[in-house]
Amino acid sequence: MGDTNEQITGATAAEIAASVRGLRDRGLLRAGDVLPPVRELAERLGVNRNTAVAAYRQLVQAGLVQTRGRAGTVITGHSPTAQDGYAADTVLRDVGTGNPDPALIPDPSPVLAGFGGRPVLYGEPVIDPGLEAWAREWMASALPTADFRITITSGAVDAVERLLAQALTRDDAVALEDPCFLASIHTVRLGGYRAVPVPVDEEGMTVDGLRAALDAGVRAVICTPRAQNPTGARLSPRRAAALRAVLADHPYVLLIEDDHFSMLSPHPYESLITPEHRRFALIRSVSKFLGPDMCLAVAATDPETAARLAERLSPGTTWVSHLLQRLVLGLVTDDAVQAQIAAAGEHYAQRNGAFADRLREHGLHATQGDGMNLWVELPEPASVVSERMMRRGWLVRTGDAFRLADRAAPSHHLRLTVHDLTGDEGDALLADLVAATR
Numbered sequence: 239m240g241d242t243n244e245q246i247t248g249a250t251a252a253e254i255a256a257s258v259r260g261l262r263d264r265g266l267l268r269a270g271d272v273l274p275p276v277r278e279l280a281e282r283l284g285v286n287r288n289t290a291v292a293a294y295r296q297l298v299q300a301g302l303v304q305t306r307g308r309a310g311t312v313i314t315g316h317s318p319t320a321q322d323g324y325a326a327d328t329v330l331r332d333v334g335t336g337n338p339d340p341a342l343i344p345d346p347s348p349v350l351a352g353f354g355g356r357p358v359l360y361g362e363p364v365i366d367p368g369l370e371a372w373a374r375e376w377m378a379s380a381l382p383t384a385d386f387r388i389t390i391t392s393g394a395v396d397a398v399e400r401l402l403a404q405a406l407t408r409d410d411a412v413a414l415e416d417p418c419f420l421a422s423i424h425t426v427r428l429g430g431y432r433a434v435p436v437p438v439d440e441e442g443m444t445v446d447g448l449r450a451a452l453d454a455g456v457r458a459v460i461c462t463p464r465a466q467n468p469t470g471a472r473l474s475p476r477r478a479a480a481l482r483a484v485l486a487d488h489p490y491v492l493l494i495e496d497d498h499f500s501m502l503s504p505h506p507y508e509s510l511i512t513p514e515h516r517r518f519a520l521i522r523s524v525s526k527f528l529g530p531d532m533c534l535a536v537a538a539t540d541p542e543t544a545a546r547l548a549e550r551l552s553p554g555t556t557w558v559s560h561l562l563q564r565l566v567l568g569l570v571t572d573d574a575v576q577a578q579i580a581a582a583g584e585h586y587a588q589r590n591g592a593f594a595d596r597l598r599e600h601g602l603h604a605t606q607g608d609g610m611n612l613w614v615e616l617p618e619p620a621s622v623v624s625e626r627m628m629r630r631g632w633l634v635r636t637g638d639a640f641r642l643a644d645r646a647a648p649s650h651h652l653r654l655t656v657h658d659l660t661g662d663e664g665d666a667l668l669a670d671l672v673a674a675t676r
Contacts, residue, residue, distance in 0.1 A: 472608045
């Protein structure tokens with residue numbers, strides 16, 4: 239591979255990273271190939287060593303290479319990114335799915351008979367007027383400005399992908415929470431953007447982390463103000479105010495808020511968006527309370543961002559079906575469905591809180607946050623505990639897949655989905671988890 243490495247060119251970090259990416263895309267660099275040491279590359283290209291370090295860092299953040307200590311920096315294969323949901327081909331009891339309880343998802347059958355209406359044809363508005371009016375009122379309660387537009391997309395991931403595509407170009411930097419929602423990691427990497435990690439604690443994104451990301455030149459920030467996945471953290475009023483102060487000097491950075499738990503959360507919403515921020519999007523999908531198969535999300539954005547999104551939504555191709563829009567409207571405006579959603583939110587909070595209390599009684603700390611899951615801290619590497627749990631018949635999700643920074647060190651966390659366990663299953667999981675950490 240010496241001849242191929244000689245083909246790496248560039249005078250800046252971005253140019254060097256793009257050169258390596260190009261060689262990889264053309265098959266001249268393959269999985270397992272070792273890149274030249276930083277000092278050697280810097281000397282050959284006549285650049286500062288820090289420039290070569292920054293180039294390799296960009297490639298690591300994009301998932302194109304891995305650093306393996308003395309083994310060097312190695313081209314990665316096209317391995318699939320971890321995804322939420324049930325694991326395939328396993329006989330183990332899966333407690334790492336992140337799924338809502340199917341028994342708590344409202345049955346759409348009673349509403350199906352009452353909606354419909356005339357067919358929608360090419361050239362007509364892509365948003366159902368009734369849903370748009372309802373969505374505008376829903377989003378207005380969480381936004382500090384009335385100057386926003388509504389866009390309907392095929393779920394929150396689709397919204398994030400479109401938002402980044404209309405604002406960023408390849409290799410642009412995006413600030414992501416660390417640990418991070420798997421779909422966000424996947425979306426950023428597939429788009430060719432660079433993920434810049436912002437640490438998360440129990441009050442949400444850290445102030446120093448966000449400041450460092452902005453200083454590093456991120457063009458977009460993706461934040462989960464409540465029910466952060468995987469940790470369950472939510473922004474406190476104090477933390478939200480401090481983050482807004484940091485963002486005040488960066489009004490044109492695209493600020494994306496993913497309020498995926500919305501109707502299910504018992505906690506008030508703390509937004510980072512201010513009336514002065516010029517590029518923003520608040521996204522709320524219906525998948526957690528109406529079911530993952532309801533691929534619909536509402537995005538409330540500034541007018542310019544909405545105009546750019548509209549260019550990427552055309553009738554018959556990338557719009558969201560009006561039949562689905564009308565079904566969602568029928569469900570969310572039905573009193574019985576609203577009562578079911580409220581009961582589901584109470585169920586998740588109660589079941590997660592009760593299991594977290596039991597873990598603490600046995601010396602294990604579990605963040606009693608918001609959302610579908612529990613974030614459990616372990617006294618030893620999660621991969622070790624995971625193997626022990628597999629021998630006991632459980633499939634758990636370790637924190638390694640959710641991390642962006644310091645991936646060389648093993649995670650000491652598990653993300654558990656326990657809200658749908660029976661009493662006996664909960665007892666068995668608790669006993670086995672305690673035994674696996676001793």
